[in-house]
Amino acid sequence: MTALDAPLLALDKLTVQRGETPLCEKVALTLSAGDICHLIGANGTGKTTLLMQLAGLLPVLTGTVRYQGVESLPVQPLYVSHQLGIHPNLTVAQNLTFLLNLYGIAPSSTDIDAALTWVGLQGFETISSSHLSAGQTRRITLARLYLLTPAVTPLWLLDEPFTALDVDMVARMEDRLCDFASAGGAILMTSHQAVAVANQVLDLSDYMV
Ligand SMILES: Nc1ncnc2c1ncn2[C@@H]1O[C@H](COP(=O)(O)OP(=O)(O)OP(=O)(O)O)[C@@H](O)[C@H]1O
Numbered sequence: 001m002t003a004l005d006a007p008l009l010a011l012d013k014l015t016v017q018r019g020e021t022p023l024c025e026k027v028a029l030t031l032s033a034g035d036i037c038h039l040i041g042a043n044g045t046g047k048t049t050l051l052m053q054l055a056g057l058l059p060v061l062t063g064t065v066r067y068q069g070v071e072s073l074p075v076q077p078l079y080v081s082h083q084l085g086i087h088p089n090l091t092v093a094q095n096l097t098f099l100l101n102l103y104g105i106a107p108s109s110t111d112i113d114a115a116l117t118w119v120g121l122q123g124f125e126t127i128s129s130s131h132l133s134a135g136q137t138r139r140i141t142l143a144r145l146y147l148l149t150p151a152v153t154p155l156w157l158l159d160e161p162f163t164a165l166d167v168d169m170v171a172r173m174e175d176r177l178c179d180f181a182s183a184g185g186a187i188l189m190t191s192h193q194a195v196a197v198a199n200q201v202l203d204l205s206d207y208m209v
Pocket residue numbers: 018023041042043044045046047048049050
């Protein structure tokens with residue numbers, strides 16, 4: 001199997017672990033292009049911890065993680081934390097530009113306008129981000145999903161992306177997740193609400209220590 005044929009993400013006997021404390025053991029998962037996996041489990045099971053391990057923000061001490069067949073990050077996965085990472089002193093457009101720069105994209109003003117329109121923030125470009133509601137602030141972090149493609153970030157790791165969104169925006173997000181998966185990406189995402197577009201479920205409760 002070549003790296004191109006390999007799954008985008010393959011977990012084998014992975015221990016989900018924060019510091020010295022193992023939370024879940026022998027976690028297995030395979031995600032190929034087109035897969036959308038809903039990561040579930042009770043509060044504190046380790047869902048965020050697992051996403052952070054896969055994003056390279058916490059170490060993998062036991063088990064293996066392969067991205068496109070190799071045990072290192074060949075291409076940066078997109079990690080959208082539920083801690084938003086929005087700088088209150090920057091404008092909406094500046095925050096979005098910064099979030100895209102992290103993935104090597106320098107968006108044009110047309111790109112920024114299109115992404116902000118997609119999340120319903122048209123006209124907010126020059127507004128200070130500190131003046132936005134919780135849902136509007138979350139929409140800045142999600143606007144980058146409009147511009148990122150599988151060629152840039154083939155794997156999306158999304159931590160509670162639907163939090164604080166209204167019904168219309170959740171529907172728009174689900175459409176975008178499907179489009180991204182259809183274009184060859186794979187998604188692992190947490191949500192405490194149903195994810196109608198998921199074709200897989202990983203329940204971490206089944207792996208608790
Ligand atoms: N910064 C931290 N330092 C140490 N332990 C932490 C930290 N954050 C979380 N934990 C612990 O790690 C465990 C797993 O937390 P994690 O956030 O991964 O759970 P979760 O499944 O995402 O929960 P939730 O559904 O509430 O978001 C919990 O027992 C928590 O107390």
